[in-house]
Amino acid sequence: MATTADERFMRLALAEAAKAAARGEVPVGAVLVSDGRVISRGHNQPLRSHDPTAHAEVVAIRKAGRKLKNYRLSGCDLYVTVEPCAMCLGAAVQARVRTIVYGAPDAKAGAVESVASFPFERMNHRPAVRGGVLARQCGAALRHFFATRRKKASA
Numbered sequence: 001m002a003t004t005a006d007e008r009f010m011r012l013a014l015a016e017a018a019k020a021a022a023r024g025e026v027p028v029g030a031v032l033v034s035d036g037r038v039i040s041r042g043h044n045q046p047l048r049s050h051d052p053t054a055h056a057e058v059v060a061i062r063k064a065g066r067k068l069k070n071y072r073l074s075g076c077d078l079y080v081t082v083e084p085c086a087m088c089l090g091a092a093v094q095a096r097v098r099t100i101v102y103g104a105p106d107a108k109a110g111a112v113e114s115v116a117s118f119p120f121e122r123m124n125h126r127p128a129v130r131g132g133v134l135a136r137q138c139g140a141a142l143r144h145f146f147a148t149r150r151k152k153a154s155a
Contacts (some may be wrong), residue, residue: 006133007134009077013030017056020045023045026142027044030042030056032057032060034077055087056088061078071082071094074098075080078127079101080132083111087100100129101130104139105132
């Protein structure tokens, strides 16, 4: 069940997604939070950075690790606008993120419930997961981005 804090942090993640869209990247945004404070933010940037791992979640996790001087982010919660893919879920598990909160499901690459089903029984860490927070708004950002892209391609 979403809380007002979940919605507040998801709105910040949506703002990060808008930054990605403005740069022609798929609009996914992420915010990493500890004790109610934003530690880091990230948005998709694989095209701009020429890095296939530069998904919003990984960008936010890397920034948080540098800021906290620790690769373990045990007390942190990750807010992301779209259901994480397997790579991003793996990064969150390796970082020991406490909770993953996501907005819209991802029918093509989501590794929490859509394409794969998390938690995987033998993983060494299992973050709590909540989905569907501001799902309508998060999904709309993606639909708008891809509809605009299709329209430009057909013109």
